Amino acid sequence: MSREVDVREITRLDDDGAMSRRIFQLRGNLTGHDPVANDDVAGLSAVAQSVISSVTGDEDPGAAHASRWRVESTVSPTSSGAVAVHFEQTFADIPVFQAGLTVRFSCAGLPVEVTGTVVGWSDQGPASPGIDPVDAVLVALKHLAEPDHVADDGLDSFGQPRKGVDIDPGSVGITISSAGDDAQRTTWVGLSPWSTTALVSLAWFDLGAMLVLGWQVSLDLPDAQGSFRLVVDSVAGEVLYSRSRVCEVVANAMVSAPNPDTAALLRAMPEPLSRYPVKTPSGGIDGFPRDDWITKDSTQGNCVSVTLDTGGEAVGSVVDGVIQFRPTSDEDIRRVAAQYFCSYAHDLFWLLGFKEGDGNFQLDDYDENGAEDQDRVNALVYPGKVKGTASMGPSVDGASPTLRMGLYVPTGRHTALDESVVIHEYTHGVVNRLVGGKTSTTALDAAQSAGMNEGWADYFACVVTGLNVVGSWVVNSSAGMRSNPYDQNYPSFYSDLAPSKPSAEEHDYGEIWCAALMEVDRRLGTEITAQLVLDALKLTPSNPTFLQARDAVLSALDDMATASGWTSGDAQLRMHEAWSAFARFGMGVLASSPASTTFVGVQPDFSVPSFSPSAYADSELEPYEPGGRQVGPTPGVSTWGPDRLDLFCSTSTGMLHTWHASDMPLGSVWESIDGATPTVGRRSGVAACSWEPGRIDAFIIGDDGTLHTLAHDVATGWGMWANLGGALDPGCSPAVASWAPGRLDVFAKGPAGELMHLWRDSATGWGRWESLDPFVGSRKLSSGLSATAPAPGRLVIAGLSVQGYPQVCDYDVWLGTWTRWNLAHTASPAAGDRPAPAITASIPHFLQSPSPTSRRPVDVDLYAIAPVDGTLQITHSHWSRSWDTTSRQHPAGNHRGLGVAAWSEKRLDLVVADELPSGDLTRIGRLVHQWTNSAAAPPQSETLDL
Numbered sequence: 006m007s008r009e010v011d012v013r014e015i016t017r018l019d020d021d022g023a024m025s026r027r028i029f030q031l032r033g034n035l036t037g038h039d040p041v042a043n044d045d046v047a048g049l050s051a052v053a054q055s056v057i058s059s060v061t062g063d064e065d066p067g068a069a070h071a072s073r074w075r076v077e078s079t080v081s082p083t084s085s086g087a088v089a090v091h092f093e094q095t096f097a098d099i100p101v102f103q104a105g106l107t108v109r110f111s112c113a114g115l116p117v118e119v120t121g122t123v124v125g126w127s128d129q130g131p132a133s134p135g136i137d138p139v140d141a142v143l144v145a146l147k148h149l150a151e152p153d154h155v156a157d158d159g160l161d162s163f164g165q166p167r168k169g170v171d172i173d174p175g176s177v178g179i180t181i182s183s184a185g186d187d188a189q190r191t192t193w194v195g196l197s198p199w200s201t202t203a204l205v206s207l208a209w210f211d212l213g214a215m216l217v218l219g220w221q222v223s224l225d226l227p228d229a230q231g232s233f234r235l236v237v238d239s240v241a242g243e244v245l246y247s248r249s250r251v252c253e254v255v256a257n258a259m260v261s262a263p264n265p266d267t268a269a270l271l272r273a274m275p276e277p278l279s280r281y282p283v284k285t286p287s288g289g290i291d292g293f294p295r296d297d298w299i300t301k302d303s304t305q306g307n308c309v310s311v312t313l314d315t316g317g318e319a320v321g322s323v324v325d326g327v328i329q330f331r332p333t334s335d336e337d338i339r340r341v342a343a344q345y346f347c348s349y350a351h352d353l354f355w356l357l358g359f360k361e362g363d364g365n366f367q368l369d370d371y372d373e374n375g376a377e378d379q380d381r382v383n384a385l386v387y388p389g390k391v392k393g394t395a396s397m398g399p400s401v402d403g404a405s406p407t408l409r410m411g412l413y414v415p416t417g418r419h420t421a422l423d424e425s426v427v428i429h430e431y432t433h434g435v436v437n438r439l440v441g442g443k444t445s446t447t448a449l450d451a452a453q454s455a456g457m458n459e460g461w462a463d464y465f466a467c468v469v470t471g472l473n474v475v476g477s478w479v480v481n482s483s484a485g486m487r488s489n490p491y492d493q494n495y496p497s498f499y500s501d502l503a504p505s506k507p508s509a510e511e512h513d514y515g516e517i518w519c520a521a522l523m524e525v526d527r528r529l530g531t532e533i534t535a536q537l538v539l540d541a542l543k544l545t546p547s548n549p550t551f552l553q554a555r556d557a558v559l560s561a562l563d564d565m566a567t568a569s570g571w572t573s574g575d576a577q578l579r580m581h582e583a584w585s586a587f588a589r590f591g592m593g594v595l596a597s598s599p600a601s602t603t604f605v606g607v608q609p610d611f612s613v614p615s616f617s618p619s620a621y622a623d624s625e626l627e628p629y630e631p632g633g634r635q636v637g638p639t640p641g642v643s644t645w646g647p648d649r650l651d652l653f654c655s656t657s658t659g660m661l662h663t664w665h666a667s668d669m670p671l672g673s674v675w676e677s678i679d680g681a682t683p684t685v686g687r688r689s690g691v692a693a694c695s696w697e698p699g700r701i702d703a704f705i706i707g708d709d710g711t712l713h714t715l716a717h718d719v720a721t722g723w724g725m726w727a728n729l730g731g732a733l734d735p736g737c738s739p740a741v742a743s744w745a746p747g748r749l750d751v752f753a754k755g756p757a758g759e760l761m762h763l764w765r766d767s768a769t770g771w772g773r774w775e776s777l778d779p780f781v782g783s784r785k786l787s788s789g790l791s792a793t794a795p796a797p798g799r800l801v802i803a804g805l806s807v808q809g810y811p812q813v814c815d816y817d818v819w820l821g822t823w824t825r826w827n828l829a830h831t832a833s834p835a836a837g838d839r840p841a842p843a844i845t846a847s848i849p850h851f852l853q854s855p856s857p858t859s860r861r862p863v864d865v866d867l868y869a870i871a872p873v874d875g876t877l878q879i880t881h882s883h884w885s886r887s888w889d890t891t892s893r894q895h896p897a898g899n900h901r902g903l904g905v906a907a908w909s910e911k912r913l914d915l916v917v918a919d920e921l922p923s924g925d926l927t928r929i930g931r932l933v934h935q936w937t938n939s940a941a942a943p944p945q946s947e948t949l950d951l
């Protein structure tokens with residue numbers, strides 16, 4: 006008695022928990038490896054092997070049942086540069102049927118995922134075959150000629166009698182043409198008079214917890230009757246497994262695409278490469294297109310099977326040796342159109358990189374290891390309506406997803422005939438497989454993620470149809486099924502989703518995401534964008550927020566720039582365009598988002614970063630100067646509470662950051678944030694400010710006179726530089742202060758010496774630059790600025806006048822009044838440039854009482870380089886003019902800037918940047934840190950080496 010096993014049965018067994026075959030997936034937690042270059046085949050294999058050993062390490066290698074893992078195919082680079090190493094499971098050097106694991110590497114060359122199918126067993130049959138390969142082929146041929154269907158009733162899954170093939174096994178000459186001496190005993194067998202061959206090799210086949218040795222037979226029948234793979238029990242001579250590989254069929258079909266508003270044309274199945282919006286290599290792509298859109302002569306292909314919901318496919322007829330579908334009935338027209346649309350979608354996504362190893366939908370995965378067969382799309386055409394007009398159910402790899410298409414009742418039009426709707430639904434299946442891995446079905450459940458699922462589906466529908474609407478034919482409306490077409494005028498923003506509209510659902514949320522992707526597409530072209538969006542799906546974590554998904558697209562673009570060898574200029578331009586597209590919809594560089602489960606709390610931003618954070622910018626960085634660095638002007642000093650001080654310094658090699666915490670002295674660690682430094686931002690000093698514990702915002706003015714900002718959050722690390730615009734003096738440092746959480750006030754010198762102001766708060770984000778000269782008077786500035794918020798709603802700003810005198814002004818937010826510039830010191834000015842004075846309040850505002858009415862008096866400390874002797878001087882309590890010329894002595898020299906902060910009433914930290922002569926070519930700077938823990942105690946001092 007033969008036993009026919011297909012993967013569907015195996016899946017059921019798996020679900021019962023009684024099965025030895027299990028889907029394996031492990032993401033993350035694979036650390037401890039050095040990065041490997043994606044073309045280092047040996048290195049990748051070695052790391053992958055060690056990962057496999059560690060994740061399957063629960064097996065005792067000495068045990069009788071121990072399996073081994075053999076590299077099966079080495080690397081499969083994606084368009085983004087990520088790679089994978091595939092392993093097959095073996096026992097006694099013989100592969101286990103359809104079992105294997107894949108180790109995926111990130112673009113950075115680190116292993117990030119192990120996925121595949123693992124077989125375990127408790128017992129196994131004899132390890133040597135009882136019959137030879139010729140016997141095995143004969144058993145296979147007899148089975149094909151007269152299938153023994155004891156296990157079922159001889160009917161296929163549509164209730165039709167199974168068709169045998171027309172061969173006479175007794176008349177076939179079976180001769181061994183070559184036989185390997187490896188453990189698998191790989192043997193080529195000639196079949197005469199057919200002039201076809203069979204490939205035979207040993208494989209372990211799992212029958213529940215029992216492993217038996219079988220002959221795996223792959224053979225082609227004559228007269229295009231098909232190609233089959235069988236497993237024959239090598240001892241009992243029974244067929245254990247039998248399945249038709251596709252027979253290759255080329256066909257034509259009359260289809261209206263993208264919908265019946267276009268006359269039906271005879272279209273090729275499969276379509277050639279030139280019909281896809283992807284980069285076309287001059288030599289074509291090996292093995293593309295595969296002639297498996299249909300098998301035999303019906304709407305049954307390797308990637309999709311289209312039937313009526315009650316079963317039954319549409320059948321073509323042979324015309325001039327080619328199958329043609331010229332459907333006439335409504336049902337057939339729908340089935341043929343759906344077959345064409347889904348097959349086109351399959352090949353498009355395959356070209357973009359959704360392949361066998363990624364869990365794409367195919368009946369036969371052509372032995373690509375690490376993938377599950379038997380999961381072509383099961384597309385059902387309903388005569389009436391279906392839930393949601395059309396739908397695609399998620400499924401894990403190895404199980405067919407079901408695509409349902411029905412009638413849209415208000416117009417009487419059928420969704421199977423609208424390509425945009427079919428592609429939309431098909432894309433859901435792709436997104437489900439890619440985001441969070443191919444075995445996860447819950448990676449798109451969160452509100453933001455579910456919304457984007459719709460957006461991705463709409464985007465690819467638009468890519469395929471070339472339209473900027475979805476379902477316009479089905480619903481007979483120019484805007485299609487959505488609120489507006491996805492054109493330049495699409496009216497909504499990311500921030501419109503919070504608070505959520507009472508009636509909003511996934512498709513509303515998805516519109517914003519699709520609108521942004523379409524904007525990227527308009528700016529970068531479909532060829533680049535479709536590839537980016539697909540690449541990004543592979544890089545997107547489970548249940549992403551809009552901003553995480555945005556970052557995946559940008560990351561994919563960064564990878565593409567490197568992989569494609571774009572010039573730095575082209576790369577930066579495209580990165581700018583992509584950012585501009587997202588910023589257009591409120592997903593700018595300073596946007597923030599709550600968890601993906603909600604839209605409440607979304608903070609929009611419409612700004613783009615001031616540079617591209619990528620490797621190709623490295624070449625533009627100035628080389629490191631051994632022996633020291635030139636210190637930029639004013640250092641940025643900030644604190645968010647007792648025992649915490651953050652110091653920023655722009656230097657000749659980029660921006661540096663160090664911090665003091667209770668267990669760490671200032672300057673013991675210098676963190677370079679070069680990689681995120683704007684290439685245009687080397688001139689001014691740094692301003693830094695905390696508005697709550699754990700959060701710092703740093704600012705710098707670039708050569709182009711615009712303000713750049715970078716935020717650091719202890720929870721999420723450094724953000725990205727953003728350009729806040731302005732027309733500022735690039736040689737003078739900005740100033741920043743905060744008097745409430747989320748509130749930042751930035752001040753800078755305009756080119757004519759005016760006082761310029763920009764502010765943000767949590768509710769509105771950044772406003773526009775304004776000149777404060779109408780409020781603070783016409784006294785002009787000759788230096789950069791310093792600012793502090795001594796209390797909530799209170800700001801004090803200091804700078805040097807044109808004559809070189811320190812001057813201050815202040816603002817009371819609650820009264821809305823500014824004081825005019827006041828001179829803080831009237832000593833005679835010195836010649837030459839001098840740094841701006843430094844100013845601070847003695848307690849950060851967030852450590853004070855939040856109530857403006859109960860605010861206690863807070864000292865304001867102002868430091869300046871004394872005009873004559875170069876010493877630092879201090880005044881207290883609102884420029885009382887009682888300068889202290891004795892307690893803050895500092896050697897005379899070329900002082901480039903001062904920074905100051907206080908984390909309590911008694912603690913003051915002052916940092917001075919000095920420029921020292923050193924040789925002819927470079928000048929080396931140093932930072933001197935002074936602090937005091939009591940107004941009465943003498944200050945302590947140290948030099949900070951960079």
Ligand SMILES: [Zn+2]
Nearest residue numbers: 429433459462
């Ligand atoms: Zn949908």
